[in-house]
Amino acid sequence: MKITAAVVNHVNAPYQLETLELTALRQDEVRVRLVASGICHSDEAIRVGDEEYFFPAVLGHEGAGIVEEVGSAVNGVKAGDHVLMSYAYCGHCHPCRQGHPSHCQDWGMMNAGGFRADGSAIHLKPDGSKVSNMFFQSSFATYAHTAFNNLIVVDKSADLRLVAPLGCGLLTGSSTVFNGLKPQPGSTIAIFGTGAVGLAAMMAAKISGCRQIVAVDIHDSRLALARELGATDVINSAREDVAGTIASLTQGHGVNYAIDTTGVSAVMKSALDALAIGGTLVPVALTRHDLTFNPLRHLIASSKRIVGVLMGDAIPQVSVPQLIDWHQRGLFPFEKLVKFYDFADINQAREDSAKGVTIKPVLIIDKSYSV
Ligand SMILES: NC(=O)c1ccc[n+]([C@@H]2O[C@H](COP(=O)([O-])OP(=O)(O)OC[C@H]3O[C@@H](n4cnc5c(N)ncnc54)[C@H](O)[C@@H]3O)[C@@H](O)[C@H]2O)c1
Ligand SMILES: [Zn+2]
Ligand SMILES: [Zn+2]
Numbered sequence: 001m002k003i004t005a006a007v008v009n010h011v012n013a014p015y016q017l018e019t020l021e022l023t024a025l026r027q028d029e030v031r032v033r034l035v036a037s038g039i040c041h042s043d044e045a046i047r048v049g050d051e052e053y054f055f056p057a058v059l060g061h062e063g064a065g066i067v068e069e070v071g072s073a074v075n076g077v078k079a080g081d082h083v084l085m086s087y088a089y090c091g092h093c094h095p096c097r098q099g100h101p102s103h104c105q106d107w108g109m110m111n112a113g114g115f116r117a118d119g120s121a122i123h124l125k126p127d128g129s130k131v132s133n134m135f136f137q138s139s140f141a142t143y144a145h146t147a148f149n150n151l152i153v154v155d156k157s158a159d160l161r162l163v164a165p166l167g168c169g170l171l172t173g174s175s176t177v178f179n180g181l182k183p184q185p186g187s188t189i190a191i192f193g194t195g196a197v198g199l200a201a202m203m204a205a206k207i208s209g210c211r212q213i214v215a216v217d218i219h220d221s222r223l224a225l226a227r228e229l230g231a232t233d234v235i236n237s238a239r240e241d242v243a244g245t246i247a248s249l250t251q252g253h254g255v256n257y258a259i260d261t262t263g264v265s266a267v268m269k270s271a272l273d274a275l276a277i278g279g280t281l282v283p284v285a286l287t288r289h290d291l292t293f294n295p296l297r298h299l300i301a302s303s304k305r306i307v308g309v310l311m312g313d314a315i316p317q318v319s320v321p322q323l324i325d326w327h328q329r330g331l332f333p334f335e336k337l338v339k340f341y342d343f344a345d346i347n348q349a350r351e352d353s354a355k356g357v358t359i360k361p362v363l364i365i366d367k368s369y370s371v
Helices: 041-047 107-112 160-167 169-181 196-207 220-228 242-249 265-273 295-302 316-328 343-355
Strands: 002-008 016-022 029-038 063-070 082-085 143-147 151-154 188-192 212-217 233-236 255-260 275-283 338-342 360-364
Touching: 002 343, 016 343, 029 160, 041 343, 063 143, 063 160, 082 160, 151 160, 151 316, 160 169, 160 316, 160 338, 160 360, 169 196, 169 255, 169 275, 169 316, 188 196, 188 265, 196 212, 196 220, 196 255, 212 220, 212 242, 220 233, 233 242, 242 265, 255 265, 265 275, 275 295, 338 343, 343 360
Parallel strands: 188 212, 188 255, 212 233, 255 275, 338 360
Antiparallel strands: 002 016, 029 063, 029 143, 029 360, 063 082, 082 151
16 A cells, blocks of 8 residues: 655655555554654664664654554554554563563664565565565654554553654653662762653653652753653753762762663763762763773772663563653653654754754644544
């Protein structure tokens, strides 16, 4: 069938709305009619070539929509269900069975491989050439072919436009705290970069009972929002000395936990330096930059840890409903991060996010949708 998709034709190319062929639905796939999609920084990282990818590509991995057709081998979801899409996982390898689907042994192939396991493409150009997909959903499009494990069925009373971005950035930020760090109540945390991932981490730190939550960014507007959402202290690192300020805020001890969402080498290093003895750093950014440190001086001597956490180590079908529940109870007010754009304005939305004007752009793909 013919669909409209925002295609990136090569590294650094703008998104271009094109008509593509969505190849026949396989028996283990589900067709979703997109209502909305968030834009995550990872879409941008791929577009600008921070991560190697196959182009042309249809990006987008925070889709929300309505199930239209279900392959004959799929159980547990039906046409008409309202769904969010998160990442893909096999569900039957050892890490999946142990409850860590983001450790799935096929994670890279399924989410960043661009094609089905047999190498075929879900999307084709009119001339029959292959277009790659992202996260087995490619949500910057009017329709997606995805897999059952990508789906989170939500109540029809949930506004699909608002909850769309829960599938990646907000899930990652919050779950990095809940599952990756599991902070002790009364502990201290610093979050470097207060975009969507950082602010979600901050709200989760507050829910977890962290006593001191320090937010670091270079945009005053983002820091003002960070304060509104629960930061006890904010630091504009473009003007202030981060190390000195964190030391004085913590009586010279440093913080128990740090998360870096910037991917900037110097910022990742300052996050490591900001840790107290025995503290843990999680760097989450998709970045081409390295973090350089001396194992003895910067890690062993102070019993610090650096931990890799993908997608917050979350099971999306468990964590997303929990985020919706916290949102309904006013504990996870992520609507303050969201700004809506028409699908056709995807390049403007991307630019606003890169400039720091918009924290979480959400594209409205089906303008006729209402709750
Ligand atoms: N590990 C994962 O599973 C996973 C999942 C989703 C996103 N990500 C990655 O997380 C990162 C953050 O995503 P996001 O959507 O929140 O991005 P974002 O662009 O909205 O946020 C990044 C923030 O860092 C700030 N920043 C940039 N340079 C800085 C500096 N030198 N000092 C202080 N602050 C600085 C920006 O102002 C911005 O507020 C991205 O790299 C994204 O690709 C990782
Ligand atoms: Zn698996
Ligand atoms: Zn993402």
